[in-house]
Amino acid sequence: MTEEKQTAAKKEAPIIEFKGVSKVYTSGTHALNDVNIKINDGEFVFVVGASGAGKSTFMKLIMREEKPNTGSIIVNGFNLPKMKHKQVPFFRRTMGIVFQDFRLIPNMTVYENVAFAMHVTGADDKQIRIQVTKALSLVGLHEKARSMPNQLSGGEQQRVGLARALVNNPRLIIADEPTGNVDPTMSYEIVSLLTEINKRGTTVLMVTHDHDLVRDFGHRVIMLEKGRIVADNAGGKIHENQ
Amino acid sequence: MKISSMKYLTKEGFKSIWTNRLMSLSSIGVLVACMVLIGIALLLSFNVNKMVGDLENQNVILVFFDDYNAALYGEGRLVPPGAEVDENGICDQMYTVHNTEEAKAVCEELKKIDNINTVEYISKETALEMIKDILPEKDVDYFAVLEEAGENPMSDGAKITMVDLEKFDATVSAITSTKGVDSIQSQNGLAEKITGIKNGIFIAGIAIISILLIISLVIVSNTIRVTMYNRKLEISIMKAVGATDSFVRIPFVVEGVSIGIISALLSLGVLYCCYRVAVEAILSAIGNYTLIPFSSQIWLLLGVFVAIGVVAGSLGSIIMIGKYLKREGSEFAAI
Ligand SMILES: Nc1ncnc2c1ncn2[C@@H]1O[C@H](COP(=O)(O)OP(=O)(O)OP(=O)(O)O)[C@@H](O)[C@H]1O
Ligand SMILES: [Mg+2]
Numbered sequence: 001m002t003e004e005k006q007t008a009a010k011k012e013a014p015i016i017e018f019k020g021v022s023k024v025y026t027s028g029t030h031a032l033n034d035v036n037i038k039i040n041d042g043e044f045v046f047v048v049g050a051s052g053a054g055k056s057t058f059m060k061l062i063m064r065e066e067k068p069n070t071g072s073i074i075v076n077g078f079n080l081p082k083m084k085h086k087q088v089p090f091f092r093r094t095m096g097i098v099f100q101d102f103r104l105i106p107n108m109t110v111y112e113n114v115a116f117a118m119h120v121t122g123a124d125d126k127q128i129r130i131q132v133t134k135a136l137s138l139v140g141l142h143e144k145a146r147s148m149p150n151q152l153s154g155g156e157q158q159r160v161g162l163a164r165a166l167v168n169n170p171r172l173i174i175a176d177e178p179t180g181n182v183d184p185t186m187s188y189e190i191v192s193l194l195t196e197i198n199k200r201g202t203t204v205l206m207v208t209h210d211h212d213l214v215r216d217f218g219h220r221v222i223m224l225e226k227g228r229i230v231a232d233n234a235g236g237k238i239h240e241n242q
Numbered sequence: 243m244k245i246s247s248m249k250y251l252t253k254e255g256f257k258s259i260w261t262n263r264l265m266s267l268s269s270i271g272v273l274v275a276c277m278v279l280i281g282i283a284l285l286l287s288f289n290v291n292k293m294v295g296d297l298e299n300q301n302v303i304l305v306f307f308d309d310y311n312a313a314l315y316g317e318g319r320l321v322p323p324g325a326e327v328d329e330n331g332i333c334d335q336m337y338t339v340h341n342t343e344e345a346k347a348v349c350e351e352l353k354k355i356d357n358i359n360t361v362e363y364i365s366k367e368t369a370l371e372m373i374k375d376i377l378p379e380k381d382v383d384y385f386a387v388l389e390e391a392g393e394n395p396m397s398d399g400a401k402i403t404m405v406d407l408e409k410f411d412a413t414v415s416a417i418t419s420t421k422g423v424d425s426i427q428s429q430n431g432l433a434e435k436i437t438g439i440k441n442g443i444f445i446a447g448i449a450i451i452s453i454l455l456i457i458s459l460v461i462v463s464n465t466i467r468v469t470m471y472n473r474k475l476e477i478s479i480m481k482a483v484g485a486t487d488s489f490v491r492i493p494f495v496v497e498g499v500s501i502g503i504i505s506a507l508l509s510l511g512v513l514y515c516c517y518r519v520a521v522e523a524i525l526s527a528i529g530n531y532t533l534i535p536f537s538s539q540i541w542l543l544l545g546v547f548v549a550i551g552v553v554a555g556s557l558g559s560i561i562m563i564g565k566y567l568k569r570e571g572s573e574f575a576a577i
Contacts (some may be wrong), residue, residue, distance in 0.1 A: 089481070089484040089485055092481070092483065092484035093483070103475065103479050103482075117483040117484075120483050120485040124246050125246060164483070168483075168484075
């Protein structure tokens with residue numbers, strides 16, 4: 001998608017909208033209760049909360065890894081609860097996902113790991129070469145293109161994961177604790193990168209336990225507690241409601 | 243699917259044979275073992291079938307016509323009242339086949355019977371020679387005595403072979419009730435034995451082959467499951483970045499099918515060596531019997547092996563990844 005189009009999309013409906021969403025796992029756990037939230041195109045949102053509060057569940061509902069029991073979810077214009085299994089891959093291509101444990105394929109080079117996400121969409125080789133090189137230089141790893149994942153530090157591996165999430169120019173990036181497995185300095189670097197990407201028009205949604213990060217970057221913060229949204233503040237303030 | 247994607251997926255399939263070489267090797271090992279066993283079962287049954295076929299060809303029925311000798315040496319023939327008999331007490335009305343023309347006419351009648359393969363006219367002299375081969379030792383002495391006296395008690399007749407030995411009894415009764423036929427001679431019970439052997443081989447062959455097929459399918463998909471960790475990671479990432487089900491499936495199928503074909507070629511080589519050793523051992527044990535040459539079955543065996551390999555390889559991998567495809571999650575550790 002071109003940048004003009006992305007700016008145009010900003011004025012349209014929110015990129016993520018939850019209405020009365022509840023999620024009960026088959027085990028009986030009420031992970032989310034009546035969640036209502038709107039996230040607009042171009043926002044950067046931190047999702048915080050204690051362990052078990054429902055943060056990962058919230059993210060999984062957004063990437064259509066789980067379905068809600070009640071309520072409606074609209075993401076990138078897709079109506080998720082009504083979506084068919086066959087449509088899921090095409091929906092996923094509109095977003096980039098970053099994992100806490102990086103999830104790089106060990107027997108592929110850095111370049112191949114990033115290119116992989118483009119092969120999936122059926123892109124041709126030339127397009128792939130241009131985009132992958134661009135994504136790798138954006139995360140500062142173009143010199144490590146031929147390295148294997150196990151030759152990289154944790155922070156570097158996560159930057160490869162970030163490049164992979166970016167390579168298809170998604171409108172939305174979803175990251176569940178992307179800094180959970182890297183040291184504090186590298187955490188700053190990764191959130192700085194995400195902020196950079198956000199400034200170019202991509203919506204970013206990131207779960208974190210790191211209050212320093214939340215405070216220092218000053219983005220919108222959504223706080224979950226026992227499956228409910230208990231705070232939703234701009235400017236990195238976490239405890240305003242208490 | 244685009245050509246560039248197909249090329250990429252095929253390459254990925256080949257690459258992962260090497261990346262997962264432990265799994266590939268054990269799958270190939272299992273498949274080769276099963277294929278070689280199936281090949282042995284096939285070659286064994288072909289050879290036994292050939293031997294049975296040889297026996298079948300030897301299983302001729304001798305038919306004797308109702309001619310002068312039949313009347314002379316036969317029992318319980320009544321002289322019709324007022325008939326003129328010769329010096330042996332026989333008259334024309336006591337038998338039906340009076341000359342060669344009439345004998346050949348009976349042959350033509352016999353040919354019309356269902357399940358008859360060949361009918362060959364036999365003079366009484368040839369019949370005497372043949373009956374010696376068919377009858378037990380002790381009776382041969384008896385014929386020798388007759389021969390010395392210059393006598394031939396045999397009638398003219400025909401040598402008959404059947405198409406299907408399973409219909410032996412029905413065919414024999416049709417032959418016996420043909421006008422002009424006096425009696426028949428056959429090797430007792432051989433037909434039954436041959437039919438029994440043939441059916442036994444068929445059933446055993448099917449059983450062995452289907453058991454081996456199931457075993458190879460189970461073991462191949464099990465082998466894949468054991469080393470699935472890397473693949474689960476791969477599948478979860480593929481799905482997270484938006485791969486369709488067929489995109490996820492194709493490299494696995496390419497991999498499975500290639501493993502199947504490699505196994506088929508290896509099996510053919512192994513079987514060839516086994517067969518050569520076996521043929522030499524058998525020949526030195528039983529003499530100059532001709533076994534089926536390997537080269538005559540090479541395409542059939544290759545076809546069977548490739549078919550098994552392709553089916554086991556692709557089915558094995560499709561079954562394995564089927565349940566991962568149904569999930570939409572990226573939680574690969576749980577699946
Ligand atoms: N697949 C599942 N099946 C059943 N229960 C689940 C499942 N996933 C999560 N839960 C439960 O739902 C609740 C919310 O889980 P969730 O993973 O969303 O929490 P979280 O906020 O991400 O926690 P953490 O900070 O530890 O990652 C927890 O009680 C958890 O045990
Ligand atoms: Mg979580």
